[in-house]
Amino acid sequence: xxxxxxxxxxxxxxxxxxxxxxxxxxxxxxxxxxxxxxxxxxxxxxxxxxxxxxxxxxxxxxxxxxxxxxxxxxxxxxxxxxxxxxxxxxxxxxxxxxxxxxxxxxxxxxxxxxxxxxxxxxxxxxxxxxxxxxxxxxxxxxxxxxxxxxxxxxxxxxxxxxxxxxxxxxxxxxxxxxxxxxxxxxxxxxxxxxxxxxxxxxxxxxxxxxxxxxxxxxxxxxxxxxxxxxxxxxxxxxxxxxxxxxxxxxxxxxxxxxxxxxxxxxxxxxxxxxxxxxxxxxxxxxxxxxxxxxxxxxxxxxxxxxxxxxxxxxxxxxxxxxxxxxxxxxx
Amino acid sequence: xxxxxxxxxxxxxxxxxxxxxxxxxxxxxxxxxxxxxxxxxxxxxxxxxxxxxxxxxxxxxxxxxxxxxxxxxxxxxxxxxxxxxxxxxxxxxxxxxxxxxxxxxxxxxxxxxxxxxxxxxxxxxxxxxxxxxxxxxxxxxxxxxxxxxxxxxxxxxxxxxxxxxxxxxxxxxxxxxxxxxxxxxxxxxxxxxxxxxxxxxxxxxxxxxxxxxxxxxxxxxxxxxxxxxxxxxxxxxxxxxxxxxxxxxxxxxxxxxxxxxxxxxxxxxxxxxxxxxxxxxxxxxxxxxxxxxxxxxxxxxxxxxxxxxxxxxxxxxxxxxxxxxxxxxxx
Numbered sequence: 001x002x003x004x005x006x007x008x009x010x011x012x013x014x015x016x017x018x019x020x021x022x023x024x025x026x027x028x029x030x031x032x033x034x035x036x037x038x039x040x041x042x043x044x045x046x047x048x049x050x051x052x053x054x055x056x057x058x059x060x061x062x063x064x065x066x067x068x069x070x071x072x073x074x075x076x077x078x079x080x081x082x083x084x085x086x087x088x089x090x091x092x093x094x095x096x097x098x099x100x101x102x103x104x105x106x107x108x109x110x111x112x113x114x115x116x117x118x119x120x121x122x123x124x125x126x127x128x129x130x131x132x133x134x135x136x137x138x139x140x141x142x143x144x145x146x147x148x149x150x151x152x153x154x155x156x157x158x159x160x161x162x163x164x165x166x167x168x169x170x171x172x173x174x175x176x177x178x179x180x181x182x183x184x185x186x187x188x189x190x191x192x193x194x195x196x197x198x199x200x201x202x203x204x205x206x207x208x209x210x211x212x213x214x215x216x217x218x219x220x221x222x223x224x225x226x227x228x229x230x231x232x233x234x235x236x237x238x239x240x241x242x243x244x245x246x247x248x249x250x251x252x253x254x255x256x257x258x259x260x261x262x263x264x265x266x267x268x269x270x271x272x273x274x275x276x277x278x279x280x281x282x283x284x285x286x287x288x289x290x291x292x293x294x295x296x297x298x299x300x301x302x303x304x305x306x307x308x309x310x311x312x313x314x315x316x317x318x319x320x321x322x323x324x325x326x327x328x329x330x331x
Numbered sequence: 332x333x334x335x336x337x338x339x340x341x342x343x344x345x346x347x348x349x350x351x352x353x354x355x356x357x358x359x360x361x362x363x364x365x366x367x368x369x370x371x372x373x374x375x376x377x378x379x380x381x382x383x384x385x386x387x388x389x390x391x392x393x394x395x396x397x398x399x400x401x402x403x404x405x406x407x408x409x410x411x412x413x414x415x416x417x418x419x420x421x422x423x424x425x426x427x428x429x430x431x432x433x434x435x436x437x438x439x440x441x442x443x444x445x446x447x448x449x450x451x452x453x454x455x456x457x458x459x460x461x462x463x464x465x466x467x468x469x470x471x472x473x474x475x476x477x478x479x480x481x482x483x484x485x486x487x488x489x490x491x492x493x494x495x496x497x498x499x500x501x502x503x504x505x506x507x508x509x510x511x512x513x514x515x516x517x518x519x520x521x522x523x524x525x526x527x528x529x530x531x532x533x534x535x536x537x538x539x540x541x542x543x544x545x546x547x548x549x550x551x552x553x554x555x556x557x558x559x560x561x562x563x564x565x566x567x568x569x570x571x572x573x574x575x576x577x578x579x580x581x582x583x584x585x586x587x588x589x590x591x592x593x594x595x596x597x598x599x600x601x602x603x604x605x606x607x608x609x610x611x612x613x614x615x616x617x618x619x620x621x622x623x624x625x626x627x628x629x630x631x632x633x634x635x636x637x638x639x640x641x642x643x644x645x646x647x648x649x650x651x652x653x654x655x656x657x658x659x660x661x662x
Contacts, residue, residue, distance in 0.1 A: 041430050041431070041434050042430065042433055042434030042437055043430065068409075071405075072403060072405055072423065074402075074403055074423040074424045075406065075423050075424065075426050075427050075430070076427075077424070077427075078399075078424045078425075078426075078427035078428070079427040079430065079431060081427070081452050081453070082427065082428075082431045082448065082449065082452050083452065084431060092403065092405040092406050092423040092426075093405045093406065093408070093409045094409075095406050095409075095423075095426065096406050096407075096408075096409035096410040096412070096413065097409070097413075099372050099373065099374065099406070099410065099430075100372070100410060100413045100415060102373055103372050103373030106373055117413065118413065121412050121413050121414065122412070
């Protein structure tokens, strides 16, 4: 089974780790948000690409979900002596990735080429590609003006109220080579449990990607990042509320309504299933919280099963319409 | 007393540390070789500038004379995973200097401006300046072709026989701002005990610097880097022999004959004093080996005393001719 996945950072990586365990990971293509990318100290940093790659490469810090395990921060300590800001945590091992990427980009490689070299070097069998080779920057409009996403998230700890989200450069961006093909040929497309506004949103803002998903809506399953209206990590819930959206599974469903046939929601949110189904989507209830590897594998299995069901339901003679199916209570 | 010093790396730094202890270090200007500079992994690296600055800043690794004390090398370990060469030892702390310098240069700062920011950040009171803001690259001609100096020295451990030394870019280089003024106004000019061919040589190859020294020959004192015909560190002796020069104090004297009035040679080389004096230079004999801080201070004192003697001998009425003076046996 060929799977394409749309991914942000830490939340997505949990599911991807599960998927890589339960399927032939060479058949997995991960399309990663690069709206969070930033240039800092002259280095080109792609936080979500690195989180996904480090996680699948088995080198990620399990406590944080980003950066290297057993990392040191001597570089950053010394950089501060030169008056450079140290709010963005660059570890000594992690730095090798940024220096390598920056050097390769300056020599003319594309971001996709570098991402591929890095995942190969880390022994990752899944394909990992940026959503685009062109820079797209997620800018957060607050009452104090427009902030780079990392400034908002890391420097200001997501404290300013979000008024507006803009994906700078998205209009001129093209999907990275292979992205549209992966979406077209996948047996199933997974929208990982990442922030819909600022992790999945930038990917969908790249011209062509949202359209590609719409065409394959029946094969698209999203894993809801909110449980009981709360995000498990990061400011998804708060941002949704600040943007006038309902911070709930059905709020997420509305954002994905046109591109997604199935939404996997947590068991505790089963009461929301009818509202989701009223939007023309299947709601599958199951465990979605992923703390242990066992959890990750379980959610990944559920995702693959749901995709198999889609495939079964869209076999010739039944047309491509997704049946609205309440899967509540399944194990 | 104002002192200007021409410096390479480790050998020079020993003397500079001594000088900074025995004089008002705000009156010390160090003009540093940048012929060894290299761009590696997209980073701009200035080994000699860093050695001098780290030494005077009190952060240098005392065991090696370069890099940071108690350094770690996690960055380099990880960079090797991406297939990058790791022959040039970049420590995690040290890396902050290279990333900072590279970023500042890209933003439009000159090498001299960055060197000054770095020495200020490290609390160094002596002025430290590159010989030039323009790139000059010391290329070593061997039977296997032309090598960047660092490749020759670090990667190939100075094993290939040297046939030719070329300072690429030197013709178009200008002395960094302040260099000529420091040479013109100093009470004494010290040529540190660095490799005459590839540490002092590149500085002298920058148009205007050799001429500036010639004009002040009486005030120039060089500390011989060879003791008993051997270099205390690095390949000076071997390189001199390979280039058809005599690897000895008088061999060094011949290289500096036109620019240097006084050569401080080691006691053990006192027999060479007449040959040096025959070149129209003063030979001062003394201890020149600097292992401990006490040694460094002692040599620095001897250098300052010799300069004081020059000043006394060149007072009005005696003209500017340096008396050929045998200082053998002085303590």
